[in-house]
Amino acid sequence: MNIRNATLADLEQLLPLFANARRFMADNGNAGQWWGGYPTQSMLEEDIALGRSYVCEEDGHIYASFVLMGGEEPTYQVIEGAWKNALPYGTLHRIASSGEKRGMMDMIVDWAFRRYGNLKGDTHEKNLPMQKAFERNGFERCGIIHVADGSPRIAFQKTGGKKLPKLICIVGTNASGKSDLGVKLAKRYGGEIVSADSRQVFRKLDLGSGKITPEEMNGVPHHLLDICDPGEFFSMADFQRLAYEAIDDILSRSRPAFLVGGTGLYVDAVADGYVLSNKMPDLAYRAKLEEMSTEALYRMLMEQRPDCDVERRNRNRVMRLLEKLHDGDDIVPSKEPRYEVLRLGVTWPREILCQRIDERMTRRFAQGMLEEVQALLDEGVSPTFLLKLGLEYRIITQYLTGVIDSQQELETLLGTAIKQFAKRQMTWFRRNEDIHWLDMAADPVTEACGLIDAFLRS
Numbered sequence: 001m002n003i004r005n006a007t008l009a010d011l012e013q014l015l016p017l018f019a020n021a022r023r024f025m026a027d028n029g030n031a032g033q034w035w036g037g038y039p040t041q042s043m044l045e046e047d048i049a050l051g052r053s054y055v056c057e058e059d060g061h062i063y064a065s066f067v068l069m070g071g072e073e074p075t076y077q078v079i080e081g082a083w084k085n086a087l088p089y090g091t092l093h094r095i096a097s098s099g100e101k102r103g104m105m106d107m108i109v110d111w112a113f114r115r116y117g118n119l120k121g122d123t124h125e126k127n128l129p130m131q132k133a134f135e136r137n138g139f140e141r142c143g144i145i146h147v148a149d150g151s152p153r154i155a156f157q158k159t160g161g162k163k164l165p166k167l168i169c170i171v172g173t174n175a176s177g178k179s180d181l182g183v184k185l186a187k188r189y190g191g192e193i194v195s196a197d198s199r200q201v202f203r204k205l206d207l208g209s210g211k212i213t214p215e216e217m218n219g220v221p222h223h224l225l226d227i228c229d230p231g232e233f234f235s236m237a238d239f240q241r242l243a244y245e246a247i248d249d250i251l252s253r254s255r256p257a258f259l260v261g262g263t264g265l266y267v268d269a270v271a272d273g274y275v276l277s278n279k280m281p282d283l284a285y286r287a288k289l290e291e292m293s294t295e296a297l298y299r300m301l302m303e304q305r306p307d308c309d310v311e312r313r314n315r316n317r318v319m320r321l322l323e324k325l326h327d328g329d330d331i332v333p334s335k336e337p338r339y340e341v342l343r344l345g346v347t348w349p350r351e352i353l354c355q356r357i358d359e360r361m362t363r364r365f366a367q368g369m370l371e372e373v374q375a376l377l378d379e380g381v382s383p384t385f386l387l388k389l390g391l392e393y394r395i396i397t398q399y400l401t402g403v404i405d406s407q408q409e410l411e412t413l414l415g416t417a418i419k420q421f422a423k424r425q426m427t428w429f430r431r432n433e434d435i436h437w438l439d440m441a442a443d444p445v446t447e448a449c450g451l452i453d454a455f456l457r458s
Helices: 008-027 041-049 104-116 128-136 178-189 236-252 264-271 283-290 294-304 315-326 350-367 369-378 383-389 391-400 407-430 444-457
Strands: 002-005 053-058 061-070 078-081 090-097 118-123 140-146 152-159 166-172 192-195 257-261 340-346 435-437
Touching (some): 008 061, 166 264, 178 192, 178 340, 178 444, 236 264, 383 391, 391 407
Parallel strands (some): 166 340
Antiparallel strands (some): 002 053, 061 090, 078 140, 118 152
């Protein structure tokens, strides 16, 4: 997704986009804010001429539009309350989305905030979706603002606030080399690593999860590895809480913290500061969902939230979203970032990554990955638990329990599954335009160090 200045050529798409936004407001009880064809074509042309109109575009299609003005918003007259500060700011205005993609408001705010670090905005008292979107993105209510026509609006402001501590994230697909790069960089900067992998938190899940060995750590302290037994319940909220504790401890000792891993949700929960519910899961409802096929779960989710953007084959993710809806939670968590984050990405061209996946799988079979899963079963670890872990543990368990007939079939199925998963990982990470993708075929360590040096100095 690209954000750029709007041009007159965009009017053909902008006019129906704003018409759709007016219909959305009317359907949500707010027919009075953008009435009478507002904004008119002449208003849009003026915004474009002044260089303050922007669009969110992908492959020539416009998904959202907004105005970002630097300095005082000319329509603001009197505020009943007080702005958070008197520093220079940008004003977000006329935000409209086609509704075809989720997260447009979040992306717009992130982009605008990087430009100004101090944002203001307003919305009608009946525009509840926009109020919720402002609050989800870290805006605070400041009171009531009266605009030029005398009508009252709810005033919002997002400030830079206190300076956040710095966190370096290294993300990437399976077999991409992110763990090795993390060790090299942490070693160079005297830092420590917090692992962000949903399977490596479990003891005795070593070869199948690709867990780094003590020798490979090269003396760099690692956190959140081997912290619970197989079969124990461990949630994203558990990970976030423990990751916060580990990162804060590292930073308190004046050492840089590196968050390294390929579980995208775990990384984002910490890097973006997801506000997560503390509700205990409804185990009866979860058991009911477990009985359904993945396709049935996906259909159920689409019936409730047809706008939800989720991979239909990602069973665990679909189930978690259904549970959140069942509990009355918003499936798009609000964010309260605790860190200023530098994100580095590690991957390879498709054909090279597939070759690396095959080589690593062959190596791990030779090292005893099959025997590792058999030992887990022999020790009483539930096959259901192993199947839910996916990939190596799911497919090897199916082989050991007779569902898969031969080791040749096992290796073929597993190689295909890992490559498909790596593709889904990249789909997740590519959504984040803040990730700096390193050239792994050149000198990724030197490239990463240049980015880290600039980040730590800023």
